[in-house]
Amino acid sequence: MFDQYRDPLLRYSVSFGVPVPDGEEIVQEVFLSLFRHLQLGRSRQNLRGWIFRVAHNLTLKQRYANKRLPAATQEDADIAAQRTDPRPNPEDACSDAQRQQRLLAVVRALPDVDQSCLRMRAEGLHYREIAGALGISLGSVSMSIARSLGKLIRADQG
Missing domain, CATH: 1.10.1740 (Rna Polymerase Sigma Factor; Chain: A)
Structure with a gap:
């Protein structure tokens, strides 16, 4: 493990x-x-x-x-x-740096619970596991992740 x-x-x-x-x-x-x-x-x-x-x-x-x-x-x-x-390719890392900084700024601006939900989901935890780890409801996890992803998508498109 x-x-x-x-x-x-x-x-x-x-x-x-x-x-x-x-x-x-x-x-x-x-x-x-x-x-x-x-x-x-x-x-x-x-x-x-x-x-x-x-x-x-x-x-x-x-x-x-x-x-x-x-x-x-x-x-x-x-x-x-x-x-x-x-990263296997340094050129890709350079070209992605600006986009990454923009998205990180969006993540850092999220409330702590939303950040935690997003981070745990990014590490592969299921919604039930996230809810149990943070002591919140399954619906709260779902809403938090949907809200966070929406903000990230808007920032990435803009």
Whole structure:
């Protein structure tokens, strides 16, 4: 599971503005918590949603402890991108930079719940898993994602 979820959890944590080293610590804490959870014989249902919920909570705690702004620094984003999602073609990366900045500005302007829903969905979680991880209704998740995607589509077309 660590190999499968390390990079998505790191991206998720860094997207909240924590530095990459703190994100790596959070990922380690998530899997330590998972080990304890399983060792105590607790539920094995929806472990993916469970680990993202733990990562979410630990990231918010770390962000509060760091007293940082929600947006990661460009250096942290560059390091995370190099480690987790290297681009095969540098020309494509250059041509997409302006579009990416515009869309990131839209995402950063979204309310925290909408950002969290969008991030978790981007990591492949299902609506039910997102609802469980954030403690909101399934309908709220659906509306949040639809509203967020609408804003992103309008920004991309404009």
